[in-house]
Amino acid sequence: MLKYFIKVNWLFVFFIIFFFHLNLFGINSDSLFFSQNYNKKEVKIEMRDGIKLYSAIYSPKDTSEKHPIIIWRTPYSCQPYGENNFFTRSMKTFLHFIRENYIIVLQDVRGRFMSEGKFIDMRPFIPNKNSNKDIDESSDAYDTIDWLVRYVENNNGNVGVWGISYPGFYAAMAAIDAHPNLKAVSPQAPIADWFVADDMHHYGALTLVMNFNFFDQFGLARNELTTEWPKGLEFDSPDGYNFFLKMGTLKNINKLFYKNKIAFWDSLITHPNYDKYWQDKNTLPHFKNIKPAILTVGGWFDGEDLFGAIKTYESIEKNNPKINNNFVMGPWPHGGWTRVDGDRFGDICFGSKTSNYYVDSIELPFFNHNLKNDKKLNLPEAYIFETGKNVWNKFENYPPKNIIETDLYLNSDNSLTFFTPKNTEYIFDEYISDPNKPIPYTSKFIDSKIFYYKEYMNEDQRFASARPDVLVYESDILQNNFSIVGPIEAEIFVSTSGTDSDWIIKVIDVFPDSTKDQKLGEVEIEMGGYQMLVRAEILRGKYRNSLEFPEPFVPNEITKAKINLNDVCHTFLKGHKIMIQIQSSWFPLFDRNPQKFIDIYNADESDFQKATQRIYFSKNYPSKIKLNKLIEIK
Secondary structure: OOHHHHHHHHHHHHHHHHHHHHHHHHOOHHHHHHHEEEEEEEEEEOOOOOOOEEEEEEOOOOOOOOOEEEEEEOOOOOOOOOOOOOOOHHHHHHHHHOOOOEEEEEEEEEOOOOOOOOOOOOOOOOOOOOOOOOHHHHHHHHHHHHHHEEEEEOOEEEEEEEEOHHHHHHHHOEOOOOOEEEEEEEEEEEOOOOOOOOOOEEEEEEEEEHHHHHHHHHHOOOOOOOOOOOOOOOOOOOOHHHHOOOOOOHHHHHHHHHHHOOOHHHHHHHHHOOOHHHHOOOOOHHOEEEOEEEEEEEEOOOOOOOOHHHHHHHHHHHOOOOOOOOEEOOOOOOOOHHHHOOOOEEOEEEOOOOHHHHHHHHHHHHHHHHHHOOOOOOOOEEEEEEEEEOOOEEEEEOOOOOOOEEEEEEOOOOOEEEOOOOOOEEEEEEEEEEEOOOEEOOOOOOEEOOOOHHHHOOOOOOOOOOOOEEEEEHHHHHOOEEEEEEEEEEEEEEEEOOOOOOEEEEEEOOOOOOOOOOOEEEEOOOOOOOEEEEEEEEEEEOOOOOOOOOOOOOOOEEEEEEEEEEEEEEEEOOOOOEHHHHHHHHEOOOOOOOOOOHHHOOOHHHOOOOOEEEEOOOOOOOOOEEEEEEEEOO
16 A cells, blocks of 8 residues: 555656646647647738738647637737747637637738738728739738638638737728628727827827837848847846936937837837828728627726727727627736736736636637637627726626716815816916926836836826825715726816926825735735826827827916826725826836927927926816716616
8 A cells, every 4th residue: 555655656746747847848738739739831821912921820630620710910920930830939828719729820910020021010001992002901811811711721711810919900900891701800909099099109298118118129120031030229228217317318219229220210200290100000090891790808907008999999889880899898907818817917906817707708709609600609798897896897888878977176275076166266286397307107116128117007106196296186085986987088277387298197096094905925015095096198288289280388378288098997995085196297108398399309408498387276277087987777
């Protein structure tokens, strides 16, 4: 009996060591299943203009039934290349499709890595195609699908396209003038408009750290077909705040780093306003004649393409009211629903593994229903996660109809109230904004090579509220839950002693001082008095009336500024307070405003100046935040 026990335990130890080594070398049971049950084939699919796109086709060895095709089109490489090399880098992303025996197709988009042609960032859609030379991402997706359903063995004729971020953009474009065999499309965190509020700009303000750390590698030109990523530019990488501050003006990016090697950066300089260059890249006007079922997905804490997810859904819904158009928003950072469990973000916990729920209960049933003819599907129009309460809502419309527009007024005593100020003479608060001492976007010390600190999206704001150049307004303690859903708009009356200025509005949930601390791993987080960022947005003031035609402020003249904040679904719980913060810099997430009406790319260090900023409150100048209060239906 003892010998048997010893043998069994040695066997147990052997398997532990075996599986440890599998994981150590990037090999796990899922990878083994994939390589043992799939074949890989590499092909060059010819587009209508003769350009050939590299495509890796992973097909199940099981031929007992026909399988649907799922396509991922990407500018980020289909590595690893070679028919004997199976991908493992994004295994978790595709695992649910692999287990369901989907045919998986990965494609390098035109002009990237092993695909021929010229790459264009956010290639504009061409509505009226007059010849085979009129190509865009919609036509490339169409031609790819046409080839696949003809020549890939054992496919069932049903195709889906799926992608996150840039691949989300390619998925969205595939839905326009779609191939008849394209039955389901899921644009997830898709880029929609790079000037208005996705990735590269927010309402005219440049996302400095994202642009700098994305295009230093991604923006380098490819001179020939390649399987390798280009080597990024070399530069010292100390603390990000100090690095970007010492870098000085935007002129220095080309002078010190890019040296005119980044075509996209040169386009930014040439097109500082929302002109035809940017307007042509905007996807939102083109979501017409959509035939496939759509599942648009985003995350409430997505610091890159939250705007793109919301507005893509809205545009498709408005222009195609009769199609199956579903919308999902969860408590995730950019692409988090495939990369993390979704049980927490930053210091905030959500009570369950929301990502697993989404994949198992929403995404996979959506594709199985449309591509495998699985009848088991009962999705509402919108699955919306409500932070604060930490519950999923099922809405038949988004925004839901059971909402009431509610105004929250800023007052001179730093309070927030639900009634209009009574004073007829204007009163103001003021602060000095110094572009040489900009307000950091995070309390953390972040290396400048980090793309950006994602957790700033719900970070504790006490570090900012203590600064003299941040105005703070706070409600009374809430006697009942206060739930909001949908867009937020700030309408504030301001003046500046300069001729331009940035205005940042933050909506914050203030926890009671009595809130218990929570332990995340080995770290204990103090939650009493925590100021959780719920939503924030920036407006470059010269674009307050038009993104296309900027105009200066008249110094010290009272001016109305409207700031559109992305949607939320959040409950300020009973006992909490609502806080609004206002400031004029958010660095280095966004570039510094010189506070002088000037082309930002031509500004010299001498153009950066201090400015006195004022916020006004009165019956005639009612600065307020417009919210949509969610009414519970019993």
